[in-house]
Amino acid sequence: SQQGEEDPQALSIQEGENATMNCSYKTSINNLQWYRQNSGRGLVHLILIRSNEREKHSGRLRVTLDTSKKSSSLLITASRAADTASYFCATDALGAQKLVFGQGTRLTINP
Amino acid sequence: NAGVTQTPKFQVLKTGQSMTLQCAQDMNHEYMSWYRQDPGMGLRLIHYSVGAGITDQGEVPNGYNVSRSTTEDFPLRLLSAAPSQTSVYFCASRRFSGGNTIYFGEGSWLTVV
Numbered sequence: 276s277q278q279g280e281e282d283p284q285a286l287s288i289q290e291g292e293n294a295t296m297n298c299s300y301k302t303s304i305n306n307l308q309w310y311r312q313n314s315g316r317g318l319v320h321l322i323l324i325r326s327n328e329r330e331k332h333s334g335r336l337r338v339t340l341d342t343s344k345k346s347s348s349l350l351i352t353a354s355r356a357a358d359t360a361s362y363f364c365a366t367d368a369l370g371a372q373k374l375v376f377g378q379g380t381r382l383t384i385n386p
Numbered sequence: 387n388a389g390v391t392q393t394p395k396f397q398v399l400k401t402g403q404s405m406t407l408q409c410a411q412d413m414n415h416e417y418m419s420w421y422r423q424d425p426g427m428g429l430r431l432i433h434y435s436v437g438a439g440i441t442d443q444g445e446v447p448n449g450y451n452v453s454r455s456t457t458e459d460f461p462l463r464l465l466s467a468a469p470s471q472t473s474v475y476f477c478a479s480r481r482f483s484g485g486n487t488i489y490f491g492e493g494s495w496l497t498v499v
Contacts, residue, residue, distance in 0.1 A: 281428075308487070317390075317476055317490035318429070363428055365488070373419065373444060374480075374488055378428035 280377050281364060287383040294351040296380040298364030299344075305367040307340055307347050308374070312361045321349075321362075354384045388412050392477050392491035399467040399498045407462040407494050409477030415489075416482035418460040422446065422473040423493075429476060435460055436482055467498045 282297045298307070306325045310318040324331045324340045324347065331338045337350040351358055363379045393408045411418065419434035421444075431444030435454040449471060451463040460479075464471060474495050480488040 315493075317492045318478075318488075319490070320487040323487065373431055373434050373442075374478075375431060375445075376421070376429040378426075 281362070281380045283380060284378070285381045285383070287385060288354060290354055290356055290384050290386050292354055294354050294358070294382055294384075296349045296362050296382070298347045298349070298377055300347075300364075300366045300377075301345065302366075303369045304342075305369055307338075308365045308367070309336075309338060309347075309349050310363045310365060310376075312363065312379070314360075318363060351382075354382075356384050356386050358382060359384045390477055390479055390489050390491040392475075392494050394494060395492065396495045397497070399464070399496065401467060401469060401498060403467050405464050405467065407464075407475055407477070407496070409460045409462065409491060410458050411460075411477075411479040411489070412458065413479065413489065414457060415479035416457070417488075418454065418477065418479045419444070419488075420450070420452065420460070420462045421476045421478065422471075423476060424473050432462065432475075464496075469498045472496060472498045 280299050308323045309321045312318045322333045322338050324338050335352045340347045361379045361381045363376050365374045365376045390411045416437045420432040421429035423429050430446045432450050433452040435441045438454050441452050474493045476493050477491040478488045480486045
């Protein structure tokens with residue numbers, strides 16, 4: 276089964292609002308990454324947070340990591356129509372040599 | 387750098403046919419992998435490689451073969467295509483040491499009829 280599970284599966288908000296997506300995982304990790312996929316395209320890396328970090332920022336993105344709950348959240352502030360995409364978390368498990376993705380959150384920003 | 391290049395972008399196969407999806411990267415990355423993505427789904431790992439001559443199975447390896455004769459290339463072979471293999475296939479690469487960004491190709495859309 277997938278290591279990461281995103282929640283919600285789909286999210287629709289108005290432009291300017293904040294969007295929050297969550298990711299839960301099952302095993303201990305080295306790091307957790309978030310990726311974005313525009314329709315019909317490959318995935319693009321957004322941000323990486325290591326297991327010893329609790330929060331990280333990049334522009335309008337804020338990622339938190341709670342290793343005790345095995346969960347992460349991605350917050351996009353002041354959303355724009357161009358943020359419409361699917362967002363995936365991916366975990367780099369301890370002792371593993373592969374990056375495992377969740378099923379993604381489909382985010383729609385309404386103008 | 388061209389990054390990760392996949393070919394072909396689109397392919398239609400008949401059930402039972404075989405084909406190879408090509409993947410090449412010019413970033414000297416040790417780690418390469420193949421994922422498949424089905425509608426509304428995340429990416430599922432098919433096979434991966436941590437260096438030339440080394441490959442291993444992911445979550446859904448059945449029906450696929452890989453080889454890694456060079457650092458740059460990681461072809462994915464469908465041995466006898468089945469309709470269940472209709473999917474979008476993504477090749478990806480990264481530096482082997484953990485915590486590095488993975489770079490994706492643009493995808494190969496495969497339909498098996």
